[in-house]
Amino acid sequence: MDIETAFHTVGEFGPYQKRAVTVLVLAQVYMACQSMLIVLVGYTPEYRVEKQDGGSSGHRELQQHVIFTEDVDSIVTEWVLIRQQAYKVSLAGSLFFTGLLVGNVVFGPLSDRIGRRPVYLTGLFFEVMFGYLTALAPSYEVFAASRLLVGLMNGGIGLVCFVLTQEYVGKSYWAMTGTLTSMIFAVGIALFGALGYFVRPWRTLAMVANSSGVLFFLLSVTLPESPRWLYSQGQTERAEEVLRYMAVRNGSNATNLVLQRVGAAKPGGPVSRRGGVLQLAVHPVLRLRTMVLMYVWYCCSLVYYGLTLGASATSGSRFVNVAMYGLVELPAYPLCIYFINKSWAGRRKSMSSFLFLAGSACLCTTLIPENSGSLLSITSLALLGKLMVSAAFNIAYVYTSELYPTVIRNAGLGVCSMSCRVGGILAPFVPSMRALHASMPFTVFCLSGLSAGCLGLLLPETLNRPAADTLEELSGPSGSRVLENKALLYEEEKLKSNHK
Missing domain, CATH: 1.20.1250.20 (MFS general substrate transporter like domains)
Incomplete structure (x- = not known):
């Protein structure tokens, strides 16, 4: 077996x-x-510095x-x-x-x-x-x-x-x-x-x-x-x-x-x-998937950490702020569990949809006045965007592990995580773009979410499909939808056996 x-x-x-x-x-x-x-x-x-005789001096x-x-x-x-x-x-x-x-x-x-x-x-x-x-x-x-x-x-x-x-x-x-x-x-x-x-x-x-x-x-x-x-x-x-x-x-x-x-x-x-990381660039199927997934992970990280910096910059206890930083993500995960296991949604559509919603939430922030006291404030929309991108981020982890064969799964996750870290490193610089225009940071987050959502639709669906274990299993008659082809072959074999 x-x-x-x-x-x-x-x-x-x-x-x-x-x-x-x-x-x-x-x-x-x-x-x-x-x-x-x-x-x-x-x-x-908070601190204060007592006046020093003789003007400025060294750190000691x-x-x-x-x-x-x-x-x-x-x-x-x-x-x-x-x-x-x-x-x-x-x-x-x-x-x-x-x-x-x-x-x-x-x-x-x-x-x-x-x-x-x-x-x-x-x-x-x-x-x-x-x-x-x-x-x-x-x-x-x-x-x-x-x-x-x-x-x-x-x-x-x-x-x-x-x-x-x-x-x-x-x-x-x-x-x-x-x-x-x-x-x-x-x-x-x-x-x-x-x-x-x-x-x-x-x-x-x-x-x-x-x-x-x-x-x-x-x-x-x-x-x-x-x-x-x-x-x-x-x-x-x-x-x-x-x-x-x-x-x-x-x-x-x-x-x-x-x-x-x-x-x-x-x-x-x-x-x-x-085998090894080189296969991610050499293998035609893995190359396409890796390029798309790297961009998706990069955008997830950029939007997630960028919105976190804006949403968490509130007054109050630093301990409460840290706790809320984690708790605000929790509603995203039940949503993931529900949608990614539904045949009409699956991994691909769910991830892209959550990215679209994150980008849309960021787009809406550019249409609301700065000091709006209504329910749809910039802060609430930013937190909504973070909720959506947290869901997309979680699906990206699950989806990526299913798209790579067992023999190279960790290498694929490692390269995607590397692009994720690049997004996290760049995220703190995005808020400084407010100097160009007040809505510029959210415009960047909006475009990142929407573009990643579009590219994510190029990937194959993996729900209820056999997982690949070796690179040979990716060699199918068509390149980019290998897992789907494998599933179709499996179904055809099943039909043939039923006719016998």
């Missing part, structure tokens, strides 16, 4: 898979805390004369990162996102080559170690370097963790596990805001937030390798062992399960040598 039939026999989402997925999904809380750490530990309180002299008027313990108060040194707070955040970008590119292909489990466990272990280095950093330079390293690990294992949540279960549950991953990440952001309220000293906050990673690492040690990855690599016997283990833990009788032998990528074999 093939891998999909095996999952139907073993149980697509049995008790064992539920426990394994729960561990991986809850690990998103830890990753969210690391992602949002700089927001609270880099907080700049400034440290002796500055007085912080708020009772706040942060890296700003400890290392006096104000005035000419204030850029270092943003720099630490940028270094984290730079690490995310590099981690996406490096860890994706690596996990496709040596396996999901070793890359995930190694990355999580070192992220925890570097997280403690952040909390114990004796200087800003060590702190900044540790944030770069934490970002590197976070970006890599985030992708591998997402892929594992899908490859442990049957394809019909991919949308649900992908949505749960994104939802728990948003919950993690809100929980970090609450944690910051109760734990104020920045070193203690960094230590407590990082300690949850130790628990998730210990829980993850018992997780098996992905049976889909093993099968795609030609390691059929190991894949059978994992599936039989799942069957026993699920209470299934499929202990004599035997998979169909395939001539897939054995280490050092011809398919293995042709």
Whole structure:
């Protein structure tokens, strides 16, 4: 039997898979805390500088004369990162996102080559170690370097963790596990805001937030390798062992399960040598999909983070603001679960529609006066746009993993995530375009959402279609709709067998 039939026999989402997925999904809380750490530990309180004799002097002299008027313990108060040194707070955040970008590119292909489990466990272990280095950093330079390293690990294992949540279960549950991953990440952001309220000293906050990673690492040690990855690599016997283990833990009788032998990528074999990131540019089908998906991910990130900067710049408690930053995303995920599993919507139409709605919401903001007090204010429309782009972002994760074969899935996700990080890096510069015209930032977000929605319609639908495991399965009579062709062939074979 093939891998999909095996999952139907073993149980697509049995008790064992539920426990394994729960561990991986809850690990998103830890990753969210690391992602949002700089927001609270880099907080700049109000301060005043006493008059200095002899005029201006260096930073060391400034440290002796500055007085912080708020009772706040942060890296700003400890290392006096104000005035000419204030850029270092943003720099630490940028270094984290730079690490995310590099981690996406490096860890994706690596996990496709040596396996999901070793890359995930190694990355999580070192992220925890570097997280403690952040909390114990004796200087800003060590702190900044540790944030770069934490970002590197976070970006890599985030992708591998997402892929594992899908490859442990049957394809019909991919949308649900992908949505749960994104939802728990948003919950993690809100929980970090609450944690910051109760734990104020920045070193203690960094230590407590990082300690949850130790628990998730210990829980993850018992997780098996992905049976889909093993099968795609030609390691059929190991894949059978994992599936039989799942069957026993699920209470299934499929202990004599035997998979169909395939001539897939054995280490050092011809398919293995042709695999890797290069295939995303060389393979005609993958090239088209990667170009479209990279632009979609870039626009999702640009609009999401751009709107977040505008919508979250409100007065009030910083802890409440951080919590709301996560909670505002939660309504998007039930919408995703509902629409992407409907035959009349699916992945492709749902993602494009949410992008269209995000762009339309941004367009409407240009038609409303600045100080409008009505229900349809600029702030409410910006939050609506963020809600819509959050939904599109979540679908993009699920949809992308289904569009790439197993042997190159992490590499594809890594390249798409790289373009996503580029959008996140550029997003803070878009609001500065307000100097040209007040509506210019929202015009950029509008055009990005609408254009990405149009391009997304060029991709094939994957709902209820067989998933590709090897590159050979993408070789169909027509290029861009390979998964659809495969499904049609499957249906034709089924019809022929019925006529016999």
